[in-house]
Amino acid sequence: MYCQSQPAAQAATMALAVFVFFLVSIVLPLAEAASIEHVFIVNQMKMTCLCKETVVTLVNGQLPGPTIEITEGDSVTVHVVNRSPYNITIHWHGVKQFQNCWVDGVPMITQCPITPNKNFTYQFNVVGQEGTLWWHAHVPGLRATLHGAFIIRPRHGADSYPFPKPHKEIPVIIGDWWEKDLAEMAMNMTKNIFSAYASASTVNGLVGDYFNCSGVAKEGFVLDVEPGKTYLLQIINAGLFSEFYLKIAGHKFTVVAADANYVNPFTTDVIAIAPGETVDAMLIADAPPGRYYMVALPNQAPLPDVQTPEYATRGMVKYKGEHKKEEGHRGTSSDVPIGPKMPDVHDTITSFYFHGNLTSLHHKGHLLAQQRVDEHLFRVLGLGTICKQGQFCKRGNSSDDIQVATMNNVSFQQPTAMTMPLLEAQYYHISLNSTAQELPKRPPILFNFTDEALIPFGPKEMLLEPTYKATLVRRFKHGAMVEIVFQSTTMLQGDSNPMHLHGHNMMVVAQGLGNYDPVKDVPSYNLVNPVVKNTVLVPNRGWIAIRFVANNPGVWFMHCHYEFHLVMGMVAVFIVENGPTIDTSLPPPPDNFPTCGSKINPTPKEFYLQSKKSET
Template sequence: MVSWVRLLVLVAFLLPSLVECRVRHYKFNVVTRNFTRLCSTKPIVTVNGRFPGPTLYAREGDTVLVKVVNHVQYNVTIHWHGIRQLRTGWADGPAYITQCPIQPGQSYVYNFTITGQRGTLLWHAHILWLRATLHGAIVILPKRGVPYPFPKPHKEVVVILGEWWKSDVEAVINEALGSGLAPNVSDAHTINGHPGPVPGCSSQDGFQLQVDPGKTYMLRLINAALNEELFFKIAGHQLTVVEVDAVYTKPFKTDTVLIAPGQTTNVLLTAGRSSGKYLVAASPFMDTPVVAVDNMTATATLHYSGSLATSATTLTNPPPQNATPVATNFMDSLRSLNSKQYPAKVPQTVDHSLLFSVGLGVNPCSTCPNGSRVVADINNVSFVMPTTALLQAHFFNISGVFTDDFPANPPIAYNYTGTQPANLQTINGTKVYRLRYNDTVQVVLQDTGMIAPENHPIHLHGFNFFAVGRGLGNYNPKKDPAKFNLVDPIERNTIGVPSGGWTAIRFRADNPGVWFMHCHLEVHTTWGLKMAFVVDNGKGTNQSLLPPPSDLPKC
């Protein structure tokens, strides 16, 4: 018989594991609200009346239930950007890919468990252009008792970078689609919902980051902008990068962070000055001169405790808009931590070697003023959104919704970064690429010079991947793989394809379901730069997609 003392000791030993994982409940009311600080009389779409929206906190291993209630005129979905969604693709969120949208007056409960992840991610709307204002942070804390692999900061601060239009974003993209041309660029960038100084706007107060001298802070940086990569820097201070996309990195110091839409970066900031105020700046990066961007720099203030509000602010010059060397140096510095506790499990061999050309094209348009419209594509396919969600069609074997003949290579090989071919037309289709469970995949993402070369931040749903190589010009399958990093490449969920260059990624298809891959520049997604992988079930229930929940929205 077990003694009471031994039983109490056993209970005390087991108790932390019994209470470690918990269910966290959130309610997201999608409503409209007006913000005077944005110098606009129009209301914007928000969650719970907040901009940015509320931060979702959880721990690794927790189950998260978020009830989303739609009180606005638009259809809505929410995507939990970077959450692996192991076997729970019904909770991933992209409209008409994993679910039909939540219609006005309706609700849906997103139900998922956070497995093997900790760090900073983001949530955002995944329909129309609503993520311009419908977004917020996801903070996944390590399991209790598990420390960070770097010195614990005194405080953690979420910093969300965004874009702001004075006019309604749906009107902006609808006008562009009608004309066949690019949409108007945003009117300002924002830091935690504050634009800083904007011409013609009397609301000049920006976000203030309060710090104490000598203490270290972790900034959880998120780029929630629709269409622009951003530089982030703080006057007079160095930043130590320790994580990207909820994956720990080998720490390195920098004065400038590059962060693309959909990406997150955790940095340590040591308040090494005795006092004063210092400018915080978020400015655009675009190294293609023919592509228009919003050239406004969003600003905030780093404010040391004890400093007078009237103290002069130490300024900083943001990098030039076309500062490619700054961007390249940052990306080349990123390496996975690859420790015993956090190994980099890079696939050493691949079952599928794919070459995806990404870029723009021009298709005929009888209703457009100039008779044509700008489109975007992967392997010359401009993706057509279905009216039945792909995941439902896959799970219930509904025919006619998609075909699984997405091309593994461009249909016609040409000099992708050189002279443009005479024909810039693409084909339209709802095509997917099918994978067996546990297949290993290499995708080389090749930018093209169609209309203009451009940096495309590509996001893959359902998986993290390893960025094993990158270069300028055309990918050479005979020479370039010899230079791949298969030891400690950076692991993430969103990666930039350099202008006029290529990026190679690898992942293991160990998550059954339908998984979207698309450019995270919203304008390019709208134009068709997107596709999906279908991953078939493996053996047994633990390798199979769960059935849909009873409240799954209907189309």
């Protein structure tokens, strides 16, 4: 492997971690549910990569972390043992957690974090979902190394796929390699310090031969294939900062699913995938036997946007028997793998069309999209500034302010002063902290959201910079049909925004470039077969319209999956109220639910019972 790991101070612990990691399946008749169990030991290890030793935080000493493979209908138990120096939670990205918001894994939103030397067991069922999802730490910065695939197979086996049964299924996780302290990097972003960037991009934890140290090219991911066979690539973008283009020279993909929802298959030679998204794509080994580069290229907004270091990486598709050819023909031109022609690094239109090609395979299930809309929200995404001291300060390129990310000109304030998560406060009817504010339905000021003149500091953007921080909350009646239009802006940047909603899927009814115009754009909505996603990419200098049914009671995170936008405050909390029955209401927290703060303080349940007693 290109990166070799060494035990840190906890050598014995990590040996135990690798040993105790296990998968238990209770043998039941075909099509019945099983119980899947894992142990995740979170620890720090030293890894040597690119000729430098770096301390990283891992699950069971693996990068990427363990793959969880289940069948639809299974129950999942994951025991998380935190032997790292950080507070940890694990989010099961895309798993709906119906009536089980308690294990969604967002610190101080759904649970108190798992503190160092403590543990917590996540237990949940996975019903009505098939395909590729993933899990990751919901801790600023740390999901770069704390992540893994979460694969849900059909209850009746691979023969029930709505596409030809593949010869093999292969997770392909695109990520980053950081030579920095990730927790410190995330903390610096809250202070307006942007001095750390990834040193490389990775495919399944390998940096690939674009990178070398001591004059030796580094190992890359190799996919061995047999001529004529079909492979299902389960592609995940676990990177912190970048959307990626993925291509394989001499081959095309057939896209069959996105975010664990089947799509009408379409053929393409390039896959565009933003942080948080997953794409299932069929690859047929139909090229002349040989070696073909697989390249993952991060894209970024064109000038005048700020340009940051972005590194492509590559692995290889190698046909069976090709190793014999290499031994017999070393040094000849036939040994050189074929490389794909990649899009330009500033090409954003390829991503726009790729995402626009996604439509749902199952039409009948999306008659929901045609229902009456109960709530309309228009959410403008951008950057702004707050003063370091007081309400008034110099704006523009000033040292008096701090840059933040916003929704409708408000930046999210993490409720760190609370002694309980927002979910418990909601469940036990305890008032939220004083910074809580209802998320505005629309921005306070309407302007030309995609005006290029707003990207650099100047008189235009300085008028729009001032903002403030609050714990943004939006409450929905159970069963409400909600429409949200997300509008990207050019406020201090012109980037895209991958927006992720916990606990629900979203139907993408439209997307467009420029400013959203309801008169012109609503008639073009796709209410027949809109693609269903848990993470939607708001285009660079464009907009996207989604609908979802608020039918999962609890407190759910909605945020941008670019780490810098998340840390800087492009976040809101959605509260879905209980329905009229037990089956539509959130049950009480599990018995092992972690508590925050001192043990001498009452738990939320005790607080609730005491308040009820005092009322009587």
